[in-house]
Amino acid sequence: MGASRPQKLSGIQKQVLSLYRGFLRTARAKTLENRAHIESLVSAEFRKNSELIDRKNFLHIEYLLRRGKKQLDQLKTVDSVRLSSTNVELSDTKQQSSG
Amino acid sequence: MAAVPVTCVRLTTSMHTTQIVGRTSTMKLVPMGRVKSGFPSLRTSRFQISCSAKPETLNKVCEVVKTQLALASDSVVEPDTKFAALGADSLDTVEIVMTLEEEFGISVEEENSQNITTVQEAADLIEKLVEKKNASEPA
Numbered sequence: 001m002g003a004s005r006p007q008k009l010s011g012i013q014k015q016v017l018s019l020y021r022g023f024l025r026t027a028r029a030k031t032l033e034n035r036a037h038i039e040s041l042v043s044a045e046f047r048k049n050s051e052l053i054d055r056k057n058f059l060h061i062e063y064l065l066r067r068g069k070k071q072l073d074q075l076k077t078v079d080s081v082r083l084s085s086t087n088v089e090l091s092d093t094k095q096q097s098s099g
Numbered sequence: 100m101a102a103v104p105v106t107c108v109r110l111t112t113s114m115h116t117t118q119i120v121g122r123t124s125t126m127k128l129v130p131m132g133r134v135k136s137g138f139p140s141l142r143t144s145r146f147q148i149s150c151s152a153k154p155e156t157l158n159k160v161c162e163v164v165k166t167q168l169a170l171a172s173d174s175v176v177e178p179d180t181k182f183a184a185l186g187a188d189s190l191d192t193v194e195i196v197m198t199l200e201e202e203f204g205i206s207v208e209e210e211n212s213q214n215i216t217t218v219q220e221a222a223d224l225i226e227k228l229v230e231k232k233n234a235s236e237p238a
Binding site: 009013014017018020021024025028043046047050 | 197201213
């Protein structure tokens with residue numbers, strides 16, 4: 001199953017993985033507790049979207065990529081606003097799913 | 100009288116040497132190649148070339164993979180096993196590579212990290228990066 005799967009990733013997949021890597025890298029600079037918090041939230045978010053969103057829905061994926069990049073920049077600049085940044089993330093997704 | 104013991108000694112020594120040679124060659128073949136049939140000599144040479152990583156590195160990578168994918172501790176992760184075959188998706192692979200970076204104190208470039216699909220590949224790349232790091236640090 002896995003052996004036959006081609007490992008070639010599309011451009012947008014690479015972007016998503018790169019964003020994920022960026023989040024994990026940024027989380028390293030935070031305190032242990034905040035880091036674990038960020039990692040679990042980010043990982044849950046990526047995984048949820050990977051199942052929720054059709055892989056051909058490029059518009060939505062690109063939108064999420066842009067949003068994620070902004071959130072990542074914010075996370076990078078601000079020292080440790082883990083709760084506010086993660087709350088924004090959660091409320092955003094709620095709005096999306098309801099609207 | 101004197102000729103008899105001399106030939107005896109010769110015989111035993113030659114016996115010993117052949118026995119030793121035979122032993123060392125099997126010692127080499129069995130643990131390295133783990134080959135049951137076929138051409139052991141060919142397989143071992145191929146194995147040595149592809150397996151540049153040390154066993155400690157391989158073991159450590161296996162441990163990281165196991166914890167990252169939440170596999171049972173008694174499950175067997177072979178160097179050739181693909182991460183995907185263990186149930187890892189691309190996000191898991193990113194996590195594995197990130198954890199490995201921290202474990203070994205290295206930094207894997209993005210292009211490289213996307214080429215890693217097996218424990219062996221990860222270990223080989225790590226060895227290379229660790230070597231590079233050690234070479235640059237003392238200077």
